[in-house]
Amino acid sequence: MARRRSLFWRVFAVNAGLLGAIALLLLFSPVEIDAPIKPVQALMVVGGLVITVIANALLLRRVVAPLERLAERMETVDLLRPGQRLPISRSDEIGRVLASFNRMLDRLERERQQSGRRVLAAQEAERVGIARDLHDEVGQLLTGALLQLNSIAESGPGDGEELDEAREAVRRALDEVRRISSELRPEMLEHLGLASALTELSTTFARVSGVEVERQFDRSLPKLAPDTELAVYRIAQESLTNVARHAQAKRVTLALERGHDSVVLRVVDDGRGFDGAPEEHGGLRSMRERALLVEGALAIKDGRQGGVEVRLEVPAAPAAQPVAVD
Amino acid sequence: MRGTIVCGVTDSDEGRGALAVAAELSQRLGLRLVLAHVADGIPPLAVNGEGSESVTTRADSEGAARLVARLAAEHDVAGSAEQRSAVGDAAALLGQIAAEEAADLIVVGSRARGRLRRGLESRLAHQLETTTRIPVLIAPPRTRGAGKAASQPPHRR
Numbered sequence: 001m002a003r004r005r006s007l008f009w010r011v012f013a014v015n016a017g018l019l020g021a022i023a024l025l026l027l028f029s030p031v032e033i034d035a036p037i038k039p040v041q042a043l044m045v046v047g048g049l050v051i052t053v054i055a056n057a058l059l060l061r062r063v064v065a066p067l068e069r070l071a072e073r074m075e076t077v078d079l080l081r082p083g084q085r086l087p088i089s090r091s092d093e094i095g096r097v098l099a100s101f102n103r104m105l106d107r108l109e110r111e112r113q114q115s116g117r118r119v120l121a122a123q124e125a126e127r128v129g130i131a132r133d134l135h136d137e138v139g140q141l142l143t144g145a146l147l148q149l150n151s152i153a154e155s156g157p158g159d160g161e162e163l164d165e166a167r168e169a170v171r172r173a174l175d176e177v178r179r180i181s182s183e184l185r186p187e188m189l190e191h192l193g194l195a196s197a198l199t200e201l202s203t204t205f206a207r208v209s210g211v212e213v214e215r216q217f218d219r220s221l222p223k224l225a226p227d228t229e230l231a232v233y234r235i236a237q238e239s240l241t242n243v244a245r246h247a248q249a250k251r252v253t254l255a256l257e258r259g260h261d262s263v264v265l266r267v268v269d270d271g272r273g274f275d276g277a278p279e280e281h282g283g284l285r286s287m288r289e290r291a292l293l294v295e296g297a298l299a300i301k302d303g304r305q306g307g308v309e310v311r312l313e314v315p316a317a318p319a320a321q322p323v324a325v326d
Numbered sequence: 327m328r329g330t331i332v333c334g335v336t337d338s339d340e341g342r343g344a345l346a347v348a349a350e351l352s353q354r355l356g357l358r359l360v361l362a363h364v365a366d367g368i369p370p371l372a373v374n375g376e377g378s379e380s381v382t383t384r385a386d387s388e389g390a391a392r393l394v395a396r397l398a399a400e401h402d403v404a405g406s407a408e409q410r411s412a413v414g415d416a417a418a419l420l421g422q423i424a425a426e427e428a429a430d431l432i433v434v435g436s437r438a439r440g441r442l443r444r445g446l447e448s449r450l451a452h453q454l455e456t457t458t459r460i461p462v463l464i465a466p467p468r469t470r471g472a473g474k475a476a477s478q479p480p481h482r483r
Contacts, residue, residue, distance in 0.1 A: 072415060081422050087453050260328040260430065297428035301410060302391075313428035 007063070007093045014059040018052055066094050070101060080288040082109045116289050124230070131185035134177050142174045179204065186233055194229045194263075195221070195256060198236055202254050209244040211269075216255040221263055222316035228294040232256075232265050232314060235287045235298070239267035239310040242283060247271025249307060262313050269307040287312075329357040332410075332429040332460075334420045334450065335397050336363065340435025340465070342397070347465040348433040349403050357430070359407040361398055362423045365390035367413040386413040417453030424460050436464045 033041050073086055085102045088095050149167045189197035195217050202213040243252050249271030257264040284300060291298035296314040303309040333348035335341045352359035367386035390411035398404040412419040424432050434450050451462045
């Protein structure tokens with residue numbers, strides 16, 4: 001068991017040791033102080049004082065260095081990058097403060113994860129509700145309006161040009177409703193899996209943004225839990241949105257690779273990259289939140305050939321245990 | 327490619343030794359290699375994008391990126407290894423980069439302290455113990471010379 005020494009005794013020991021060393025030096029050294037003091041003697045006294053002060057500062061700095069690290073960590077700690085803890089190598093008051101800080105981070109990260117999970121679940125539920133309303137209500141109304149317009153066009157004479165324009169406008173609105181509904185609730189993900197959903201997402205992205213998309217999907221990927229698949233899809237969606245908004249890219253690579261008991265998503269663009277350190281807010285924070293909730297590892301970094309690379313690695317779903325048959 | 331090694335590199339014999347070991351491991355085992363250098367400096371205060379990067383931090387950051395690129399080129403892994411750099415607390419940020427890259431192993435350099443203390447010494451590795459749960463490999467001192475020799479042209483006399 002580590003011997004416990006309080007901070008007070010550490011500081012006291014440092015100062016007492018220094019004063020003791022000075023006393024021994026004075027007792028056993030041949031130095032004499034005359035009155036009035038000679039310049040050489042004054043120089044020796046001042047020199048001794050400077051050395052003592054420097055030694056004191058160095059020793060005390062060593063004592064309080066963990067507090068400086070604690071202050072720095074408190075200012076920079078990020079709950080979306082969990083696992084950052086401070087090393088504890090002592091058992092005095094400072095050691096106990098560091099241990100308390102680490103325990104507080106444990107608790108905060110746990111609570112953050114729970115609240116984040118609840119928020120994202122509520123967000124997804126709301127998206128599904130809005131998508132359903134759009135598809136079932138607005139979509140049906142627009143389809144009805146389109147059928148009516150078709151019927152009018154076929155049954156009677158009228159201004160054909162205006163009617164065609166109205167039909168075209170309704171068709172466009174219907175397409176837009178379907179697109180928004182699909183983005184809000186990726187049905188393809190539920191029915192055909194991640195690769196198909198990402199293929200559809202990237203095809204729509206290329207059409208809307210004009211950015212060329214290269215897909216590199218491994219043929220054999222391990223199975224993912226539904227929550228994890230949704231996280232991968234949403235992060236890919238957010239990454240592509242960022243490419244369209246900020247990157248000024250001409251080409252983006254969307255890759256889905258087999259990892260070590262994991263699946264790796266990579267979104268790499270050839271755009272202008274970050275201007276300095278990336279400022280993480282809004283979309284990027286949301287990506288980190290999603291990755292954290294499915295125990296994924298997310299790196300947002302400079303691409304090898306310029307641009308930005310988003311790399312997400314998520315764990316594969318545990319393989320089903322074989323069932324013993326009697 | 328399955329599995330990832332993150333190697334903490336520095337402009338020193340120890341850092342080059344770590345890079346040599348990590349590069350060899352990566353090649354032999356077919357693992358992805360990420361080189362990371364954390365420059366000593368003042369990190370941006372805000373963590374949620376509210377702060378702005380100072381000129382000094384920007385310079386430190388660019389210097390760190392250049393150093394990683396130079397070391398990667400010295401060890402002929404510029405084409406295969408990914409590169410990361412950051413400014414601030416070395417242990418915390420190296421642990422963070424390793425977590426972001428889903429690393430299976432972190433490799434750092436060692437420092438032998440005197441003839442009487444032959445054990446491997448790495449303050450960074452000690453600090454990493456508490457900032458990450460990823461295993462840390464301390465590159466042994468004997469590789470330091472090899473790493474340097476491999477990376478530098480022979481001296482002319």
